[in-house]
Amino acid sequence: MLRKKLWRTFLLYKAQFLSMILMIAIGIGIFVGFNMEWVSIEENTGSFFEETGFADYRLISEEGFSGEEQEKIRDSAGIDAAARYAVFDVDVAGFGDDALSLSVTEDASVSGFLVLAGEAYDDESDDGIWLSDRYAAANDIAVGDTLTLDYQRLRFSGEVKGLVKAGEHLICVRDETQLMPDYDTFGFAYISPAFYERAAGVPFYPQIHIRSALTKNQITDLADDVLGRTVMVLTKDEVLSYAEAKGEAKEGKAMGSILPVLFLLIAVLTMVTTMHRLTAKEKPQIGTMKALGLKDRRITRHYTSYAFLIGLLGVGAGLGLGYYIAWYIMHPEGSMGTYLDMPDWTLRLPLFCVVILAAAEIALTLIGYGSVRRMLAGNAADALRPYAPKKMKPLRAEKTKLWRRLGFGARWNLRDVSRHKSRTLMSLFGVVGCTMIIIAALGMSDTMDAFLDLYYDKATLYDTRINLADDADGAASEAIAGSYGGDTSAAVSARLEDKAVSLEIYDTPGNLVRFPDEDDHFQPLGDDGAYVCLRLSRAFDLSPGDTFTLRPYGGDDVYTLKVAGLIRSVSENIVITPAYAEKLGLSYDIHSVYTALAKEEIRDDSAIASVQSKQTIIDSFDTFIDIMNVMVYILIAAAVVLGVVVLYNLGVMSYTERYREMATLKVVGFKDKKIGRLLIGQNMWISFLGLVLGIPLGVYVLGVLLDALAGEYEMKLAVTAQTCFLTAGLIVGMSLLVSVLVARKNRKIDMVEALKAGE
Amino acid sequence: MPIVEFQNVSRVYTGGEHTLRALDRVNLTLDSGKFIVILGPSGAGKSTLLNLLGGLDSPSEGKIIVEGRDISTLSGDELAEYRAAAVGFVFQFYNLIPTLTVAENVALVREIVPDALPVDEILGEVGLFDHRNQFPAELSGGEQQRVSIARALAKNPKILLCDEPTGALDSETGAVVLKLLLSMAKRHGKTIVIVTHNQAIAKMADVVIRVKSGKIVSREEQAEPLGVDEVEW
């Protein structure tokens, strides 16, 4: 019999049951989805790095390493594997300006690759090319095709033996100046040491890749010891593919651990109120069952099973939604797929999400249990008495003059609000929560835009960047700089304590490159010190006036620099002027020239390695923006849907609770529209208050979010007026929509029925 | 002069296979300024009749003419206007708004009736001026019903409709309330229709109508009804 009642009750309160299920599903879905996303990236890239033997450390020497040196390193204690490694960009003959990053590893288990098609890797093959499958696909190259690759005077002619993916090239870009992979023009390939030797004669290996659990200091000491000279040591954190993959996961984690928690909170809290109200409405029934002699335990079990079922359906739907959201943010065909080239995109449900799912189900069941117990308290007679809301007492505000000027509608609403405090608070909380989420999400987008605007519209005023060839001599460089009338720069890799940083020398007589300070003001660079980016200043606790030491790689020199100022930067760098470089005793060999001329106006020159228009750099940022925007849109859409469901649910509750009052007003002669306006008025006030509270709180949450992302970006919090208006519009629109939906029910008020029974 | 005229009015409830004629082809005229009592067993159709007259419900067939206007075909909003302007209701269960004070419960009619009577004056008449700032839950049943009467009168309607106004009160309180209701109605010159079980009230009525199974079984005009103070309660 009780089972039959279960289904009837479900039907009776279907709107409320459905809204509870939806709320839980959205709360769980967002939480699980966002967290699955970063965990999946972390685990999938992690296992990819593992499978391809991604090196923990790289020793780099411009003089190269001998086989003997490699053997000594490999045989040292604490080293799992070590292989000589070479990588250089080669031109692909017959494919326009296409280039490949060509890698050779002496040991395929160190910085190797996965073969996805074609023949397995053979390190004896002296004509085999194992080509990036993405590049092959983008350029219609198949296994069996022959390719000719040119590097300066060397030529590698061979056959494509297999199509591969490599951890080293998870993010396949030419250098730091290219942000996004573009497989139409740039890919990677591996050849065997045998092939390398055949083509080059004496193979030159400028790197040793090492797999080891030792610390960076231990490796540095070990290298010094074994080799008898100082070489550059890079940890994997200093390698682009690894650092960016980790950054992407960190970014997702920041996005996943702040806003989605809010979703869960809103869902659970609203569930508490709704469950309590539902059991309150069922109180006479509960009393009747008790009077009929049903044991408390059975009644409790019966009502708790509603909560359990709602939880089960909500959590189940939420899990499904979570998978969908995670897939939507990271799938190989989406923006993330443009960025990361990895074989496994399996979505992974982290353990803590399973725990949250179980905890949610238990919490919801307990909420149901608690609500019934409250209604069951006392004897059968107590239980039979209908649940009565609190007696009305005058509000404190009623003593004020203002109160006397309030109309009947305002008084009715204010008293209703104070009589049903928890319902009102829940509505307010829902609106505040949604406002916070929308403000923070849109603000994230604003902040990105402001950063890009600052960086690409205000800080960099050049049109074209010319990168000079490594072997270009000083005179040729000067000539190019002179003929295009531009600013120039050079970059030196150096060690700040144990971190590899880029020391950049900028000569900017033309003001084509400028550097924003913390407040986004552009101060000209002075010649008495170095300008440190915010991330480094934070990490090494550097402020103006402090001194620090830099050790450029490839030598034993130590330079002591003074901090002249802090700058906001895209990469982690330190900027100085040529004059300060001279004072320090650093030589300035121009590497890049910035010019206001268009890319097309730059003539071919053997001293020029590449020419980039600023626009291509900006465009490649779009993919990053896209990845962020997908998250932003999902958050906003979910916030709006959740807001509508929460408000509708509470609106229906309020409507039911005021049904008799509204019927009375209707009998007295109030028109439906007028009653509707009273109802809508209350919601609008709550929304307005929610906005007033939610906007500053949202900005605060955005600040927390940006702090969590501080390791990734040096962005200054920005929330535009447009964002505030859009948020206000969304919230008001959402609230209006819900109010109208609820108020439309006024027409269906059955005055005769409503007046039949007593309170 | 008739203020109300029922012409062949039926109210049929159709639920599933059953149809129930709560009112069955009723013809009835009520004169202005009269005191009309409707008697009848439970389920006879008394409330149905009152609700139709009050514009809370519309007839399935027939016409209801109030002051020359057929109200049976009015739209929802027109009915609301009719209720606001023409009728005052008093119900068994008071139907006050719990979150409004006594004075506010009466004053709310000012929202819809521009020429409503002054609230304080009406509250004085029902003897509740001192309770004006209390909430309904703080009053006794009789007092609550008096608020309800004040609210109905404050609209200054032509017709006062009372559906078992003393049904939820003990007989003593009921008598006080009824007395008040009648004297107020007389003083303000209202047409008043009361549905009741109380036989005593019938003696004071100008017209006594008996209803049974949806039909009017008798209609008595009493040439010399007793005055409020002449009746033994």
Ligand SMILES: Nc1ncnc2c1ncn2[C@@H]1O[C@H](COP(=O)(O)OP(=O)(O)O)[C@@H](O)[C@H]1O
């Ligand atoms: N909403 C309704 N649906 C179906 N039948 C109804 C409804 N309201 C009243 N009735 C029936 O109409 C008849 C008359 O009811 P009513 O006018 O309330 O009687 P009373 O004379 O006791 O006031 C009763 O038999 C009642 O059951």
Ligand SMILES: [Mg+2]
């Ligand atoms: Mg009745």
